[in-house]
Amino acid sequence: MVFNIFTAGDRTNMHATSMESMQRCIDWYLSDKLIKVVDLGAMNVNGSYRELFPENVEFIGVDLEPGPGVDIVLEDVYKLPFEDNSVDLILSGQMLEHCGQFWRVFSEVARVLKPEGMSFMIAPSTGPVHRYPVDCYRFYPDSYQALAEWSGLRLIHSWTDERGPWCDIVGVFQKGGEVQKITVPRTKNIEAGQTNYRNADEKAEKKSGVRDYLDVIKDIHALLKPRTYIEIGVQKGRSLNIASCDSIAIDPYPHKDLEITNSKARLFKCSSDDFFFFHAEDELKKPCQLAFIDGMHLSEYVYRDFINVERAMSPNGVIIIDDVFPNHPIQGERKRQSQVWMGDVWRFAEFLSENRPDLKLTWLDTFPSGLLVISRLRPKHRVLWQLYNQAIKKFSARASRPVPNYILTRENSVAPTLENIQEAISR
Ligand SMILES: C[S@@+](CC[C@H](N)C(=O)[O-])C[C@H]1O[C@@H](n2cnc3c(N)ncnc32)[C@H](O)[C@@H]1O
Known part of the structure; x- marks a missing residue:
């Protein structure tokens, strides 16, 4: 043969x-x-x-x-x-x-x-x-x-x-010679950096939501009182500095004005993928109670961030994903063409709601780009690990599909009142 x-x-x-x-x-x-x-x-x-x-x-x-x-x-x-x-x-x-x-x-x-x-x-x-x-x-x-x-x-x-x-x-x-040493360059393809992407059409820069996302994150910290917090995507530290507990902060390109006021925070200047590959085993020995995913706004990155983070969480913990609601179709495109940009985080959020009915998902109508709050976590759950290739294939086959209207209109969202937040973070 x-x-x-x-x-x-x-x-x-x-x-x-x-x-x-x-x-x-x-x-x-x-x-x-x-x-x-x-x-x-x-x-x-x-x-x-x-x-x-x-x-x-x-x-x-x-x-x-x-x-x-x-x-x-x-x-x-x-x-x-x-x-x-x-x-x-x-x-x-x-x-x-x-x-x-x-x-x-x-x-x-x-x-x-x-x-x-x-x-x-x-x-x-x-x-x-x-x-x-x-x-x-x-x-x-x-x-x-x-x-x-x-x-x-x-x-x-x-x-x-x-x-x-x-x-x-x-x-x-x-084969031979001196053993090649590993060099881990900081991630390429950084779109969420500090370049100016302002769109000539003002509508493409629209922001909406009934309450600022940072105030909502403050409420979640106050209610949940996490012992450990993980943040992917730190930029200037606005969301990171809300935390007062042990915090792991990950960003390959934090903003030059980043100032960390939380003395219990440690910054890892690498991509989240590299953090989980090289550091997670040592740094995430104890389960975390709160995580905020706000790094690269592309569906495959958020997918990997979510599966890596869920594994590190306590079942009673909460994961928040930022930028689930583009306010204009241009903001929801993979190629960044506006300053206000959510990329296709919405694509992963939609996939999550279709494939993990066991999770509790609450879509909050926050300013400027919506938050998805996820509880009833299952750190050992394997379905999303199994589905990764299938999902990416599906995402790319439908890459030209515009942001669905129900997402643009925030149809499934609730107002981020204290009562709704409390409900969202409970199991
Ligand atoms: C929207 S900003 C974060 C804002 C911050 N969480 C806040 O609320 O103030 C996104 C950040 O994600 C970072 N980022 C981009 N790609 C990343 C990656 N692969 N892993 C971790 N962070 C990433 C960017 O450098 C940028 O600073």
């Missing part, structure tokens, strides 16, 4: 978590110098790792079949058509599980990599059978170390992505 490795396989449906993991490897381990990259199984049907690299990289897609993104069609699946010590980086995702003798691929990778060359490998640890045309294996946290020993490569970093259905194992390998 011919094992159909290095083929389009599930690239027909590249999952978001795989792209995100590959981006992490690139951000953390690649220098800016011109490099030669080989992608094993490069057919681009719906997304390719090629998109993650700058133009000055020589990117060679190899595959068993010709097609978009394929530069070299392999004659022998276990023989890479490259000279010894000639490639800087070899990538592979969603391929090893379809490869009958995957260890032979590792030997080839070790042969063709330059002496200090690296390889980023992504393969599933779980997930349904998916034959392209065969599905032979799943990989576990120790698999890559065994393969490193077999091939002579060194495994320098490996982790499991807990999001389903694949729960990928990600491996960073290096």
Whole structure:
């Protein structure tokens, strides 16, 4: 039987978590110098790792079949058509599980990599059978170390992505030379920074709501009396300084005028994704009672923030999500075109209400952009972890869908009176 490795396989449906993991490897381990990259199984049907690299990289897609993104069609699946010590980086995702003798691929990778060359490998640890045309294996946290020993490569970093259905194992390998140190750049794609985005149409800068969100957050602190508070997106510290308890504040680009008056607050100058990857285990040993999610206003970021935060909460705790009500369709677009900008946080809020009926959601009509208050938390709940890829696919398939009218008119919201707030935060 011919094992159909290095083929389009599930690239027909590249999952978001795989792209995100590959981006992490690139951000953390690649220098800016011109490099030669080989992608094993490069057919681009719906997304390719090629998109993650700058133009000055020589990117060679190899595959068993010709097609978009394929530069070299392999004659022998276990023989890479490259000279010894000639490639800087070899990538592979969603391929090893379809490869009958995957260890032979590792030997080839070790042969063709330059002496200090690296390889980023992504393969599933779980997930349904998916034959392209065969599905032979799943990989576990120790698999890559065994393969490193077999091939002579060194495994320098490996982790499991807990999001389903694949729960990928990600491996960073290096052939020889001094071990490449991890460098964690502050997140790119910061839209919520300090640039001026004012729209010429004044209507696109509209704000509404019957009570200021900071006053509502003050009430929630007073009623809930949290022992620990997490805030994602600190900016000038207006919401952070309401807290007087132990607080964890996360922002890769806090405002230059940030002044923290809460002596129990600690600021982590990194993206929330990096905070949860590197610091959460040490910093979030005890459950938190209150969290405010107000970082990057894009649905996939808020999704990740929510699942990471819920896991760190006490079941009696409360999570608040800011910016759930754009006041104008332009404010609800993913691309920022107005100073008042909520992005598509609404898209995640809508998804949450459809997929987590067990949560108690209260939509508050606050100024300027609405708050979603969430109680009855379930820190061990896995559904949103499982649904991440499906959700992102759905969000992007419907990316051009404008903000629904029921959101623009705040149809399901209640006035943020003390009574309604009390009800919202109770279980
Ligand atoms: C709207 S401001 C926060 C305002 C603040 N919570 C308040 O109410 O005064 C959004 C902040 O999110 C930060 N931010 C953007 N991307 C982020 C990310 N990935 N993780 C954490 N914070 C992020 C921005 O740097 C910005 O300071």
